[in-house]
Amino acid sequence: MSRAVGIDLGTTNSEVAIVEDGQVRVLPGEDGELMLPSCVGFDDQGQLLVGRAALRQAAAAPDRTVRSIKRWMGTDHKTILRSEGSGSDPTRDFLPHEISAMILRALKQRAETALAEAVTQAVITVPAYFTNAQRQATKTAGEIAGLEVLQILNEPTAAALAYDLRSEETERVLVYDLGGGTFDVSVVEMTGSVTEVLASHGNNQLGGDDFDRRLQLHLAERFRQTHGMAVPDDPVTQARLLRAAEQIKVTLSTHAFAPVREAFLGSKGKTALHLETEIARTDFEALIRPLLTETLEAIDRALSDAKLQAEDLDRIILVGGSTRIPLVQQMVQDHLGQAPVEGVQPDLSVALGAALQAGVLVGEEIDAILVDVIPHSLGISAAVDTPMGVMPGYFSVIIPRNSVVPVSRSEVYATLSPNQAVVEIEIFQGENEVAEENVPLGSYRIEGLPPAPAGSIQIEVHFDFDLNGILTVTTTEKGKGKQGKLMVNHAGIQRLSSSELQQARANLDALFTSDETKTGSGVRVSQPADAELADLIERAQQLLSSLADQQAEELQELLDSLEHALAAAETATVSELQEELSDFLYYAAPHAT
């Protein structure tokens, strides 16, 4: 028997969870970690790395590593990675869903190892505010990874499912989900086993990555002020600056100040230039406050779409790693006049909810009923009467945003000019009154209409939107029964034919089988089983680049002998070296104040 899992495919981290005997849990990797960094790369031998091993080399080898691929989902953006050390053409390029497929494949492998069983089905979560193209790309990524995607589930909805309220009283809950790259807010009504989403809103391009980026620019500005010259604009230096920014952000969630010590960021003549400064939490807050204010506006729109006031909310749930930032908690609390609930696991609850829904779909004994909504309005381009005359190109909504899915709706339109023989049906997704400003989903023509006066031919446009986000458009000429049909979801680049899918799967298999040990849990060959030691080595490797020459050499030697000892399984030597390394890090690493 094969198993169905729930997967949170995040911008920064991903998790896989399962329901077993009515209990839901996140499955750890071989390294004991619950979270798999959503990072993919090739090492200097051209071996695929997924997870922590890839993340570890991100700053040192930005040309061989990709992060935050989720931000590109649904586009045809090509990621170019150097996949071999040398050769005539050492690079390969990948589409966003191909990179995501590698992460999903690693998660599948992780689950299969943990369960000692095949895993073939999954519920994969996406931000509620993802468009159809982004959802389709996610589904395709799952299929390439060898998973049957049972459902694409909205992340805040999954988090609400995982929040085990189960009181028979109706409670209204606001889920605020701020992740690495996306932001969602959902207003949810929970009554017993029924979880009903009333409204969702969000921003597909707002998250922790943007905070890091702002902080990175701020650090570059500090450097410029100190040394009177800009930070060199090469990928490695910029990647180091970005990594420093991330560490500062994390430190500032628990400390009022964070030290910055980045050595050799540039040079002036023969003098090496370092960045040594301190960032206060208030500095960071000033940088991100404008972005967070946008999230408050989204809260207001979701509430108003749900026809609720802030006072009507019984609970506020914070999800996503970025909600660890104290300013986020404070701004949400001040805005809604209520403190968020404690005890929610912001990094894991989405995966847990996805696993619950997967359980429901494969018929496990789980008492959970889910009613979700469509986040974007769907409609067509049409002409309307205005005081200025007839204006074409208006967005005529057929399925309004926050309609419950699945849903079917129809509207009737009339021809515009006398003897009009052709009608173009252009389908869009979005909220702008000007059709062209929204996301185009597809179009088709109805031809051969009989000659008739303007407005005398009526055409009914029927939209059918199913649980998997597939929109089917049917048009009928009134009184004639002449039909046109379009499966909107089948258009676009993210949908693969079965032969393309097979090819993509084969490509992925080849990458994975070339070295199984380096993927999955994302660890190196000589990876110690001990998580503490792994962490130590990781910190040491991160520190390497920021140390002065002599110290760096010492550290490298220590790491080399540790690697040898690990490979030879000399336990005594390993623990000796581990202690030595720990001491070294204590004295050499910058300390949080």
Place this chain on the structure above:
Amino acid sequence: MTSPYELLGLSANASPAEIKAAYHAKLKEFPAHRHPEQFKAIRAAYDAARQGESAAADEFFFLVRPLEATLDPEMLQQLRQRLTAQLAVSLEEMIRETF
């Protein structure tokens, strides 16, 4: 043709709480992932039954509304301005698009 109330198994004078409870009971019987068509019908019936409440409320509102409603001239002015501004912008855009 079954009325929304019949579909939900309700009497015509059901309270909002009864309407919701009946809707939830039907959801458990016909979850969306297994019975999409029934689900759509149930949802439509639920919306109609709830609409019934607010339509009745509207009627009541009409009854007590004073005959001479005073329109706020300032609001009208604002509305007019917004409309003109919007039209001006779209005209400009159209011109730009065309040439």
